[in-house]
Amino acid sequence: MTDADRDDDTATGPLPVAGPTSENAQEKTASVLDQMGGPMGFVYSTVPVVVFATANAFLSLPVTIAVSVGVAVLLTAFRLVRGERFASAIGGLVGVGVAAGIVAWTGSAKDFFAIGIWVALAGFVVTAASVLARRPLTGVIWNALHGNKHAWRADRPSLRAHDIATLAAAAVFGARFAVQQWLYVIDTTGGLAVARVAMGTPLTILAALVVVWAFRRTSKRLLTRS
Numbered sequence: 385m386t387d388a389d390r391d392d393d394t395a396t397g398p399l400p401v402a403g404p405t406s407e408n409a410q411e412k413t414a415s416v417l418d419q420m421g422g423p424m425g426f427v428y429s430t431v432p433v434v435v436f437a438t439a440n441a442f443l444s445l446p447v448t449i450a451v452s453v454g455v456a457v458l459l460t461a462f463r464l465v466r467g468e469r470f471a472s473a474i475g476g477l478v479g480v481g482v483a484a485g486i487v488a489w490t491g492s493a494k495d496f497f498a499i500g501i502w503v504a505l506a507g508f509v510v511t512a513a514s515v516l517a518r519r520p521l522t523g524v525i526w527n528a529l530h531g532n533k534h535a536w537r538a539d540r541p542s543l544r545a546h547d548i549a550t551l552a553a554a555a556v557f558g559a560r561f562a563v564q565q566w567l568y569v570i571d572t573t574g575g576l577a578v579a580r581v582a583m584g585t586p587l588t589i590l591a592a593l594v595v596v597w598a599f600r601r602t603s604k605r606l607l608t609r610s
Contacts, residue, residue: 437577456480497576507557520550542602549598
């Protein structure tokens, strides 16, 4: 093997990872997932949506709002009793409360989903713009978790991995906005509920898998260089 070949392998090949460093990276990734409420957090977030859509089909709007908020309160209490983080448990209740407040203000059941639609649009704009700016958001987050001290954008395989991961997130946000905005325009509350559930946990898991892959790839390549 020539010296040039050795240099090329050093530039593009995966680097060995020390045990403690790899474990440290995995702990930080797990910490991020914990802040999101863990896998069950996504399940809890869908229950008030299903309850709202079901109640709206049979009950008056004020009663539907009360039932949805009541279920959200019970879920929050259940999560706190189970020992979940306060911020994770209360986040769902705040979201339902704000959505219910908008519905009470506008008098339109479909507005229960308005915040989620605009959040999806904002997420798409931010993630897509970060890729166009050559600073994919998942890479920025990975670097922030590791002290903002790694030249991850100079490592082409790492940059490429985060381009893919951030584009995956952008695709999820964009799909959610496109589908749910269309359902919002044609005024189908039931359809919005189905779309929220179907495009919630399943798509989030798919995008999260890609992000975790990008995080691990970058950690394997860069953490031992510091």
